[in-house]
Amino acid sequence: MAKPISVSTRAKPATPPSAPSRSLDVFPNPAPERDYVIQFQVPEFTCFCPLTGQPDFAHFTIDCIADKLCIELKSLKMYMWSYRNDGAFHEKVTNDILTDMVKAINPRYIRITAKWYVRGGIYTNVVVDHRKKGWKPAPKVDLPQLGPETGMLG
Amino acid sequence: MAKPISVSTRAKPATPPSAPSRSLDVFPNPAPERDYVIQFQVPEFTCFCPLTGQPDFAHFTIDCIADKLCIELKSLKMYMWSYRNDGAFHEKVTNDILTDMVKAINPRYIRITAKWYVRGGIYTNVVVDHRKKGWKPAPKVDLPQLGPETGMLG
Amino acid sequence: MAKPISVSTRAKPATPPSAPSRSLDVFPNPAPERDYVIQFQVPEFTCFCPLTGQPDFAHFTIDCIADKLCIELKSLKMYMWSYRNDGAFHEKVTNDILTDMVKAINPRYIRITAKWYVRGGIYTNVVVDHRKKGWKPAPKVDLPQLGPETGMLG
Amino acid sequence: MAKPISVSTRAKPATPPSAPSRSLDVFPNPAPERDYVIQFQVPEFTCFCPLTGQPDFAHFTIDCIADKLCIELKSLKMYMWSYRNDGAFHEKVTNDILTDMVKAINPRYIRITAKWYVRGGIYTNVVVDHRKKGWKPAPKVDLPQLGPETGMLG
Amino acid sequence: MAKPISVSTRAKPATPPSAPSRSLDVFPNPAPERDYVIQFQVPEFTCFCPLTGQPDFAHFTIDCIADKLCIELKSLKMYMWSYRNDGAFHEKVTNDILTDMVKAINPRYIRITAKWYVRGGIYTNVVVDHRKKGWKPAPKVDLPQLGPETGMLG
Amino acid sequence: MAKPISVSTRAKPATPPSAPSRSLDVFPNPAPERDYVIQFQVPEFTCFCPLTGQPDFAHFTIDCIADKLCIELKSLKMYMWSYRNDGAFHEKVTNDILTDMVKAINPRYIRITAKWYVRGGIYTNVVVDHRKKGWKPAPKVDLPQLGPETGMLG
Amino acid sequence: MAKPISVSTRAKPATPPSAPSRSLDVFPNPAPERDYVIQFQVPEFTCFCPLTGQPDFAHFTIDCIADKLCIELKSLKMYMWSYRNDGAFHEKVTNDILTDMVKAINPRYIRITAKWYVRGGIYTNVVVDHRKKGWKPAPKVDLPQLGPETGMLG
Amino acid sequence: MAKPISVSTRAKPATPPSAPSRSLDVFPNPAPERDYVIQFQVPEFTCFCPLTGQPDFAHFTIDCIADKLCIELKSLKMYMWSYRNDGAFHEKVTNDILTDMVKAINPRYIRITAKWYVRGGIYTNVVVDHRKKGWKPAPKVDLPQLGPETGMLG
Amino acid sequence: MAKPISVSTRAKPATPPSAPSRSLDVFPNPAPERDYVIQFQVPEFTCFCPLTGQPDFAHFTIDCIADKLCIELKSLKMYMWSYRNDGAFHEKVTNDILTDMVKAINPRYIRITAKWYVRGGIYTNVVVDHRKKGWKPAPKVDLPQLGPETGMLG
Amino acid sequence: MAKPISVSTRAKPATPPSAPSRSLDVFPNPAPERDYVIQFQVPEFTCFCPLTGQPDFAHFTIDCIADKLCIELKSLKMYMWSYRNDGAFHEKVTNDILTDMVKAINPRYIRITAKWYVRGGIYTNVVVDHRKKGWKPAPKVDLPQLGPETGMLG
């Protein structure tokens, strides 16, 4: 132990706690000359079922090819949090979040995948996308799909 | 324990039990302006083999691009349950369920994947789809397939 | 194709279909001089929930150290099938099946593991066992747990 | 399609929505003569971090050897839901839930495993248990651990 | 135990044992108006290596888009069994089985994938297909590939 | 290509093919002063079901603490092959193979795990062991169970 | 979209950035009357190899049965960060971190598992533990190990 | 044990050991009328790094659509072995092996995937292919990708 | 032990430690006549978050179709190391590394996939690519995707 | 790109290549006051089969509780390399390596697990251990086995 350790007591942080918010912060795309993909995986999403009044849970994946603007990570967290006390049907809320994202950054392309937790023994997934008018993806270069190799047995 | 806990005895619920039914409830597609995918995974399906009279089990996946109507989740459960006492060949029942779904919501596209439990040492899967006349999928944007990343070793 | 292939049309089998039955066939343990384990995994089990009237599904595992008698495989299938139209609570039916098995073969040891499909977002598993009076397991030889090795990358 | 399908429109259910509740329903243990294990897995749990005011998520596993009483599944769901708007430290809330369960059913043994979602790049798990005074587990019969075998390549 | 259990002794079945046979039973395609896929997975296949005289093992997958006829499951089992005492090179026998299937049901499309167990430290797989003259697949609708989602941690 | 490649035509090997045999070759244990474990995994085993006359398949694992003799690998292959045309019940044949191994090398300890392919929708596993009279395992040193770590995401 | 979305530009946060620190914050154990386990998994650890001067990476797991004090999560992050510019041998740094933890909270029991990324084709793991003088674990209740069950095929 | 077991002592085999060889045996394609795929997976490959003089290890996959000739399995093993004492850069040796294969069988199409074990913390994979002049693949029939289904929980 | 073992004490290596460097060594493409893929997986990358001042970790995958030059493995390691003390936004640094690679070897095609460790409960992945002006990929030959097969149960 | 990139040509390293060696470097155990575990996983091991003259491959795991000395990582690599041209039976070479390790560091405890690649369709694993006379492991503290949790669906 080159450096000695010191021990103290946990204290409340000075910063006031962050809060949920139906707003999104953005920043300029650092490479607008390229079509490239930013993917967010958001495993912590919850809202209410409008029919039964019970909480629903989902895992969201957002794939985005930005144009002039990108979505800032921390505000995305606050935005997803803002649904916590809302009633929302699976199909509608996934579409609504897409619409909000488009409004915020007007991307070349965006796809939202919502995987809802099982209800009534049935698993529901919803996948919605939007492409900017006039934008076309460059023809994809098809690379071999290679898993993370290890040299380990098994 | 801020809130004290109370304990009571289990009682029968007042609502009469739900029942299987060869009917499907529908609701208006909340985003008919978009082609988007709703996927249901139904792991609990059972019927009878018409040849041997023995129960069969299957896992159904339903992928759907709705048009004007969507299938309501709870009625889907009751519908799948309605096959419990029917005799049904693997290939035919998968096609029949597709036909029923098309009749109920007339979707732009629907695909049904039925994975039947092993019989005679052989695993049988059946995949059926239907597309609405005149409907064409938008050319797909090919995103990189990224698994759920974690930062965990292993 | 050394041997030529012939093609015919599917016909109904002559044997009448087998039927569910709350009975179990047994046969003499071929090695009663040893304590050894027979494990059955039964992924196809369904009954009804007495509260809601809806079908339940479960996966059963039966681990058994037989004494004088063993359970015959086909009758086990018919026996498990016999619950298909019964109302049965998770905890009770798992205990009842154990009691039936003990009655049928009076084994040195038996353990039943029932993994019930998710209900209300909660996964329930029940594990029950029984050991014959006076029977004691030999002290176990602790072998290294080695997975199925392959020499394959990944 | 032996039975014709009918199609109707989704309606609000007549039953009022269920509600969260810091109470637990119980029922008599159907097999008190045995020590057996009931396991609940509850993947949908959320509360608040008292320090940052942000939502936390966790996956709970409850392993229980009941004595005179068992916990009823639906009330367990309502009970877990009741933490949704509470501030709760990881270590304390896991202990509190254990204390509540003990109060409700006074089991022979209970263990609670809470797996909290990553915070600050660190994954926290808390495992708490309680055993009834004077209760001792029967010496365990050590069975071979066999995975779900399939006969499938790969 | 609502229904009492009865116990009897294992007896030989009356039906004579089934036998391997280089023949295939067929039945009319129940949905010839659609192009749909029937997949059989056959993990139990064994023959002999003509060079070394030793047994070989393989896992076969058969993907088929039927035309007028389908292959009956039980006869498929007998057919695959019929290779048990034949000498057969990996590449040739996979092609021969394809040829037999085409002869039996003349499908719109069929693909056979044979995964042979390791020999000399090398794993060999053979994939053969056949399409009916004039048949063309409908352009495929590219759905998102979603794994079986669960809401479970891990 | 430093070394040029040459190409020739496949020829039948001079050695006569090996043959199945109900015999086992042995060799002196190279480290009889230690209790250590040799594990064989044999995925290629097939015999016949005496009741139905149909082929059965199994995966055998043999864990052995040798005494004076070890089992030679190639003769083990021939030995397992020798069951190919025998009728054999799951429970009995697993016990018989254990008895043969004990006769051949009289080991300090041996365990045989047979995982049979699914029949009638049920998966059967049989685990049998034998310990030499008077032999006791040294108390095991309990090491942490660490998977093959990689540093790879995912 | 019940609530309209607002969009703003990313700004630097007011709080000064946190910093690495060889100190640990602690708080009183909320349940000192029980022996229970707190596990931290820390996938983000890096230091330098004293021999080669190159960066090393590791994944740490800390299992702890606290006594009077617990380790606070955020300070743990800062503490692990403090090794970023240190030279540290695998075996020594794992022991040093254990010593520091013991100094900070004097736990009943603590175990540290460090899984180092591959070097020279070899994967190194180090597992160190410490138990308080006089402390003994209660005999463990051996529960069945049940994976997260889903009811999904595959 | 219907057949008694006999036990003998391990002897050296009469055949001289096989040897590595930069040559490949070929045989006539048994189905040249079809484009079909033969895949070899070769997990046992080792050579030397020309820069450091240290052994390298790799896993090779060879996918081939043969024309008039196929590669014989045993000679492939000897061929891969022949690199054991060669110095070979990752990129070059993968290309050289492709060139040799093309020389040996002049296939319609061949692809070689080499997955090299980690060096310096980095995993390198090389994928090379060759297609015969004038050869074009038939448009592929896109089948659903179905994993090996089992009916097992988990 | 044919060869006796000798034992000595660890000494510091004579070579000075290697150092991070914003430079890349290159070497001539050994097979410029082909379009082939070189993939590097780099699991050890760390830099700083410019907003919070805290360390970030990522796993990089680099897929490259070289033209005249290839990237040398060891210098790639040093290059990736050179970001260890830099502040770098996820989106920008992934683009910058692509730009550097293009400057160094001007490849026909290159794709960089950066998988960043979770921050604020959200997982971010960035995928950027570049293709040389005028270069077009040859139409890909679509081979069946076969996993590493083993013949092992499970 | 704050720092500009420079590009140079690959050169041979000045240091002479390292060499295989039947010797092991050691260093003083940095924490001899504790019993702790060091695990090495060595996926790159190859030698020759004395019977057939063909190369064998294995994956070695070494678990060690050191006493006064530890094994140095780089010399371990050279030591394992030294078997590359030796003939060695599976059972004997695993025992010999254990004997060498004991001679080199005389540990409190050491276990060697060798997983050999498949030969003749059979997978062989050998596990050997040694404990110092008079050394006894402290009774193990049984912690819950928790996998790497993530909060990700799936």
Ligand SMILES: [Ca+2]
């Ligand atoms: Ca393994």
Ligand SMILES: [Ca+2]
């Ligand atoms: Ca691992």
Ligand SMILES: [Ca+2]
């Ligand atoms: Ca592997």
Ligand SMILES: [Ca+2]
């Ligand atoms: Ca892989």
Ligand SMILES: [Ca+2]
């Ligand atoms: Ca596979």
Ligand SMILES: [Ca+2]
């Ligand atoms: Ca496998």
Ligand SMILES: [Ca+2]
């Ligand atoms: Ca999960």
Ligand SMILES: [Ca+2]
């Ligand atoms: Ca997990």
Ligand SMILES: [Ca+2]
């Ligand atoms: Ca990982």
Ligand SMILES: [Ca+2]
């Ligand atoms: Ca992943």
Ligand SMILES: [Ca+2]
């Ligand atoms: Ca499953």
Ligand SMILES: [Ca+2]
């Ligand atoms: Ca599957």
Ligand SMILES: [Ca+2]
């Ligand atoms: Ca499971």
Ligand SMILES: [Ca+2]
């Ligand atoms: Ca398998």
Ligand SMILES: [Ca+2]
């Ligand atoms: Ca298994």
Ligand SMILES: [Ca+2]
């Ligand atoms: Ca999934």
